[in-house]
């Protein structure tokens with residue numbers, strides 16, 4: 001199976017790019033951040049403090065996260081419940097970032113991710129895909145952009161949806177999340193040694209997609 005790993009900090013456009021590239025290649029897109037977000041929701045529903053490792057360890061055996069593909073799109077299930085629509089909030093992202101530092105959470109989700117990658121060709125995005133989940137991936141990309149560029153994109157996205165937003169607050173949130181993800185002990189966000197760095201600060205979506213496809217071609221994954 002061919003595995004393409006795309007890692008990088010919050011708001012770098014990983015999911016947009018990974019989704020487009022997977023469509024182009026006919027691979028399955030696996031959004032690992034969504035799995036951490038689902039666990040964040042599971043723990044928060046139980047009223048567990050995101051810094052209480054003992055309580056999280058106790059609760060994790062009861063968590064059932066499942067990934068299903070409906071009309072080609074990834075849906076995330078907590079038990080029987082499709083929670084996909086609840087995942088893309090700032091709160092779920094922060095909760096995910098907080099609880100993702102604990103080994104009981106990472107072990108469970110890493111195994112699920114590895115299992116998905118052995119049975120099909122995948123484009124998988126996250127923080128530790130190239131460094132820990134799929135160390136033998138054929139293509140590894142570290143997709144980043146300046147805090148300013150990532151903040152401005154997020155700001156545009158929110159204001160276009162008619163939501164109120166403050167650019168400086170968004171940039172501060174992005175910086176805080178990066179710090180949390182880069183400084184945790186287990187599988188921190190890091191550019192894998194053999195990953196190719198792609199800085200999209202001055203690129204549009206089309207250019208980034210083409211750059212990723214170009215890298216896939218160079219690596220002999222596509223013609």
Ligand code: DC
Pocket residue numbers: 010011032033034036037093096097100125126127128129177181
């Ligand atoms: O990509 P995202 O914003 O949906 O991810 C939410 C959080 O989940 C992120 O801040 C850290 C955690 N995460 C992780 O630790 N490892 C991954 N492979 C993906 C996400």
